[in-house]
Amino acid sequence: MAKKSFDQLIQxxxxxxxxxxxxxxxxxxxxxxxxxxxxxxxxxxTLTVVKINVDEQPEVAAKYQVQGIPALMLFDKGMIKWRATGALPYEHIRAEVIKSLGE
Structure with a gap:
């Protein structure tokens, strides 16, 4: 099976x-x-989790306007539902995911 592009994956x-x-x-x-x-x-x-190395895939980082890292984003059907930059506490990340998933 061919490897999907990042855009294909999120869409x-x-x-x-x-x-x-x-x-x-x-x-x-x-x-x-x-x-x-x-x-x-x-x-x-309920969630697919991926890591994108900005040094190996700078075009993906540029497309999604990653200005600082770590940059965390949650996509649903190709649309960004949530994004944050920096090292956040786990409970904050988890709460945002739950809110975005509507659980």
Whole structure:
């Protein structure tokens, strides 16, 4: 099966897509990473979670106007429903996901 482009993924996914834009050299990204993993585990039935390395995919970061990292976004049917920049506490991220999912 061919690898889907990021745009295909966010538009065609049956579930909302949570995206973590990050880079290996980013300290706050390292702080957020375990939280993103926890989010993926907790919401695996209702959410697709992906990580985009901004150094490896700068065109995706540019398209979605990522100004700082970590940049967190929640897409539903290709539309951004929520976005934030910086290392947020897990409970804040989780609350925003729940609100966006309408749970």
């Amino acid at each position: 065609e996914s049956k579930k909302p897509v949570f995206v973590d834009f990050w880079a290996a050299w980013c300290g706050p990204c390292t702080t957020v990473s375990p939280m993103i993993k926890r989010l993926a585990e907790e919401f695996h039935e």
